[in-house]
Structures are given as C-alpha cells and as structure tokens.
Amino acid sequence: MKHFVINPVLNKEFKLRFRSFKSFLGLLFYLLALAILIIGFVFIESLTSSQGFFKPEQSRMMFMMLSILQLILILFITPGLTAGVISSERERQTLNIMLTTAQSSASIVLSKLISSISYLMLLIIASLPLYSFVFLYGGISPIQVLTTVVYYSFTILAFGSLGVLFSTLIRKTIVSMVTTYAVTLFLVGGTAFLTLISLQFGQGYYHMSSSGTPPTTPYAYFMAMLNPVIVLAGSFEPEIHDEIHRITGIKTPLWVSYVISYTIIFVGAILLSIKKLRPNMKKG
Amino acid sequence: MIEIIDLTKRYGKFTALDSLNLKIEKGTVFGFVGQNGAGKSTTFSILSTLLAPTAGTAFVNGYNVQKEAKMVRRQIGYMPDFFGVYDQLKANEYLHFYGASYGIPLSEREKLIPQLLDLVNLTHKRDAYVDLLSRGMKQRLCLARSLIHDPEVLILDEPASGLDPRARIEMREILKELKEMGKTILISSHILPELAEMCDRIGIIDQGKLVAEGGVAEIQAQLKGEKVITVMLAGHAENAIAFFEDEPLVARLQYQPESHTIEFTFKGTDQEQVELLRSAIKYGLAIRSFAEAQVDLEDIFMEITKGVELS
CATH class of the missing domain: 3.40.50.300 (P-loop containing nucleotide triphosphate hydrolases)
Structure with a gap:
C-alpha cells in the first residue's frame, strides 16, 4: 500500500496536473456552470411557484436533475482525461524511457488511471458544497447524496479504464480519443436508444398477449443495465426500473447488473492494458 | 557484458x-x-x-x-x-x-x-x-x-x-x-x-x-588486406605515375599536384610493399617519403558500406 501511495508515476502525474493552470480553470468553469444551473433552477421555480417559495418536492427534482447532469458531464469529461494517458506519453517520446525503468506495467497503468480520474473526483468533491443547497429545502437524505457520489466514482473508474485501454492499444491520442468517445456514446446514447426501442417492442407483445402470463423480452434489460443514466434515474424514480422489470421479466435490480457488468469491463480493460503496455518479449 | x-x-x-x-x-x-x-x-x-x-x-x-x-x-x-x-x-x-x-x-x-x-x-x-x-x-x-x-x-x-x-x-x-x-x-x-x-x-x-x-586497426585489416600508400615525390610526377600504374598490386591511383604526392591502394603483403619501394628507387624515381596512410573510421565506413553517403 505504502509503495502504491508513493508511486512515482502517481506523484509525477499529480505534480504535472496540478501545476497546470488549465486544471484550475477547468475546475472554476465546472463549478460556475453548476452554480448557474442551481441558482437558475431555484430562481425559475420560485418565480413560477404561486406561493413564491421553494418546496421540498422541487428540491428533490433539482437534486435529480443536477445528479443526472453531473453524470453526463462526468461521462463527457472522462474520455478526455483518460484516452491520452499512455498514447500522449508515446507521442511525447517519454514512454520508452518509462518502460525501461523497473516499474511494473500494472503500476504504470493503475497510476495513470488513478491520477487522471483523481481530477474528476476533485470536480465532484468540489461540487459537494453546491449540492448542499438541496439540504436547505429538504426532500433529499444525506445517504442519497453519498450513494450518488459512490455511483459516480464507480462509473468514472469503469469508463476511465476504457480510455486507458484505448490509449494503450492505439498509438495516436486523437484516434484513441475518438474511439473512447464513440464507445462512451454507444454505452450512454446507444444503449438508451436501444432500450427504448426494445421497450416499445416489449409493450407491443405485452398488450397483444391473450394468455394469462404475458410474454417477456429481455433485450431492454440488457441494454438498460449498461446505461449509467437509466440506472441512476431509476434509483431516483423506481417506476422506471419497475417498468423494465415488468416488460423484460428479469427481477435482478438494474444497479446490481450494472455493477457486475462494469466491474467485468473495468477488470478486463485494465488487465488488457497491463498486458499490452510492454511488448511480449517471449513472442517475436 | x-x-x-x-x-x-x-x-x-x-x-x-x-x-x-x-x-x-x-x-x-x-x-x-x-x-x-x-x-x-x-x-x-x-x-x-x-x-x-x-x-x-x-x-x-x-x-x-x-x-x-x-x-x-x-x-x-x-x-x-x-x-x-x-x-x-x-x-x-x-x-x-x-x-x-x-x-x-x-x-x-x-x-x-x-x-x-x-x-x-x-x-x-x-x-x-x-x-x-x-x-x-x-x-x-x-x-x-x-x-x-x-x-x-x-x-x-x-x-x-x-x-x-x-x-x-x-x-x-x-x-x-x-x-x-x-x-x-x-x-x-x-x-x-x-x-x-x-x-x-x-x-x-x-x-x-x-x-x-x-x-579500428583490425577493421582496416579486414578491408581485403588493402593498404593506402602515400608517396611524396621529389622529381617528375609523370614517370612516377606511369611506374606505379604498371604495378599489378596497385589500384585507384590519385595524384595531388598541390602536395606533389601520389596516393594508391596496395593489395600486397609487407614483403611485396618492400619490393615495390625497392623497384621504384631502382627505376630512378626521386621519392621523399613512402608511407602507409592512416585510414580513419569514415574511410573505413564508406568503403565497407560501398560508399553510400552518411545520413
């Protein structure tokens, strides 16, 4: 553990990232955007409310909206931060030197992943005071906020590992970046679209059924369990998950399947990155 | 190692x-x-x-x-x-x-x-x-x-x-x-x-x-046993050029008028080199010096890689 905490790549990456003025600008603009959204939401809701005050139900709505928006922001930023971690070292001609040191491939890959996602974690933690706004108006429990933060962390790790994988496999950062964004887009937008299509077909079967037990189609479930936005939205509004369970006939909670599938993706991506970082010297 | x-x-x-x-x-x-x-x-x-x-x-x-x-x-x-x-x-x-x-x-x-x-x-x-x-x-x-x-x-x-x-x-x-x-x-x-x-x-x-x-010296020896010999002349160059060109073990002869020297590659043994000098003097050539030139690494490299220009 001590060895990992004082890992040289991690130390160096932290130094490089936080010495850069761009990092602080990024943090500033991220918090500004969130603050504008929160204040704007409260302002508009107060204006449109006949009583002229902000109700706990509205506060809950704001929390949901903010959480989903923050998740989308995270999914947008993660590929940008991770898809160049190895390929940029290669392009900068520093990777070969690093690979001739005594550092293990696992140490290099994990340090790169952790250092890049630590910036995202900083964004999330820095946004927590803004989140505390919702407590002023009620409707949300601290455990819900905590669960959301844990969910974000897991999602960042999973999607970040994909960025590191493509960055290891693909030589050019720009190509790695495009590939990671394309895969992320599919896992967010593509699976949402396919879930909707599958649900439509499922609804059709459901209504057409004349027998006692309606037929089910599992496709919507498999698509939905890969979609971070649907899983998060369903945790706020259980009706979404209930509808998916009803149409697909699969009762396993979506978040369980989400955690299992993305753990497999994470472990697979990291192991493959570690294996591919250095050449297989035994095989010419 | x-x-x-x-x-x-x-x-x-x-x-x-x-x-x-x-x-x-x-x-x-x-x-x-x-x-x-x-x-x-x-x-x-x-x-x-x-x-x-x-x-x-x-x-x-x-x-x-x-x-x-x-x-x-x-x-x-x-x-x-x-x-x-x-x-x-x-x-x-x-x-x-x-x-x-x-x-x-x-x-x-x-x-x-x-x-x-x-x-x-x-x-x-x-x-x-x-x-x-x-x-x-x-x-x-x-x-x-x-x-x-x-x-x-x-x-x-x-x-x-x-x-x-x-x-x-x-x-x-x-x-x-x-x-x-x-x-x-x-x-x-x-x-x-x-x-x-x-x-x-x-x-x-x-x-x-x-x-x-x-x-460097070993590699020079590997160059098919060739030596580069430089002869500084005291007399007429024409006779000397004609003499050395007729020698079967001499190749790639060049005359440099500024220094009044002849340079050529010699494929013979040390004994044959001695004989060459002896014949030249017997022939009546006025020779100030007769020496093996120091071949530097670039010459060796150009020779071995068939004169392809260094990049």
Missing part, C-alpha cells in the same frame, strides 16, 4: 536485423556504426526490452532479454535517439521521478542527484524546468537519468546527435569519465572520428548485418 546471438527482427517482408551476432566484454566501450535504417536502433530497442526479436536472442550481464526482461532493465541505462521531457517538471524532480521508478529511497536520491547533476555539469540548472533547457542540456540530463540506478551497461543511441560542437565536446568528456568508471557502453553515432577516439571496439552494421567488427 552483452551477447547477441543470431538476432533477427522482421517487419513483414522487411528484415531490420539479419542474424546479428556480437559479444561485448565487460568494461568495453563499443561503437555501433551504420547508416539510418541499418538496424542500430532496432538492436538497441531489443537490448532495452522495448522490442521483441523475431528470432535469436540477446543477453545483458547474463540475463536473457526475453525471459528475464525485468532483470535486464535493472542492468541497463538506456538513452534513446529521440526522447521527450515533461514540461512541468524541474531538472531535479525529473531525476527524482526516475530514481523513484527504480525504487531508490528518497534519502539516497537526495545524495545521488547532486552528484549526477555535477557529473553532467547541470548543477546550476537543478531548479530549471526541463522543457526550458537547451538541447545539449536535455541530452546531458537524459544521460544523468540513465545513470541514476548505477547501471553496469549503458545503451546510448546517438547521444551527441543534434548538438553543437561545444555540447558535443562536453558529451564526449562525460562519456570518457563513464569509461573510466568501468561501465560497459554501447554507443551509436554518426560522428565517426569521435567514436574512433572513444571506443575500444567498433562494429559496422549494414542492412541489418554486422559487416565488420573489431578495433
């Missing part, structure tokens, strides 16, 4: 290294000479465990580069021909980072890094950002970086390329110091006279094959 056995590297149909065999003893400074694309960097990359060979293998200090890559990395200090630096790190931090990468404790690094900076004459730049250093300083810093774990073997790919004459001389002085420290150094360079001066042995690689190997 480095041992390369039948090392081959193919990229599709292109053969970058073709059954290369080489043995470099401990403490030797070995110069690797070849044109661009001859296979020097490929050899260096394989020895540095950055590239897997297609066939054959290599050993560094007895460790197999394929089977014991981790141990090989601890034995070598590698300096590539092209390398980048991190733009937000200071020279001191740069060395700390690589020192930590080899597991050297902080207390030890604190003592070691000033010594290394002193060795490469960069003490005054310890707090300067690496990307702001000049090319020569970066090269020297990279050399210091490759020495941080006190490796026995140094693999230096074109360490003096792109440097101005002053920086080149500084680099040469540092390498001399390392030679005195008993390091085994494998070095490639285009600046052949410098290699000849620094290296105990040289190897000439062409199209992935080692075409000559040994000391």
